[in-house]
Amino acid sequence: GESVGLHLPTLSVQEGDNSIINCAYSNSASDYFIWYKQESGKGPQFIIDIRSNMDKRQGQRVTVLLNKTVKHLSLQIAATQPGDSAVYFCAESSRGSTLGRLYFGRGTQLTVWP
């Protein structure tokens, strides 16, 4: 079955530095991936998504990279700010799966220090 996980459970970066959060998946049929941000005491919040026909997608201060060969995706946050401190989850869905049915990884805790 599908398996989505993260390489590192925690990541600490200095304010202003770039952050890279990694995610691995095992289902070769996965064709859609989302990154979520979850702040303490809140529900996950959509950040950015990418389809398997793309290698890279950029948003505001965030970039998602997808490497289908090694089944790996990453979230890059530029100029990390204290407000970026949160848990980040990747989620995946596979072609033919029920609309919106997502499988989540365990999450990475990002801490930004001044």
Add this chain to the structure above:
Amino acid sequence: NAGVTQTPKFQVLKTGQSMTLQCAQDMNHEYMSWYRQDPGMGLRLIHYSVGAGITDQGEVPNGYNVSRSTTEDFPLRLLSAAPSQTSVYFCASNRRAGGTYEQYFGPGTRLTVT
């Protein structure tokens, strides 16, 4: 536009008690789902619905029931609470826009079963 709302925010139950977690969305989304989140874990799908009158099981459905009588509401029922159901529960809804599934989460219900 309130998005996805959940009530209550906190609940303590004794083993064997039953209760209903409420979820409502005002975005006219067809797809709604319930997840549970345990410490150090990602979100696991309990039940989902692709429209009024249609529900199906997710990864961890045992001990939970759902119904979808309207597009807006998707309550989750715990029939006989067990300590293993102590968790944070998130309701989500999503639409399909441009081939992507942007999922919106509620603020969560923190449930403790003693």
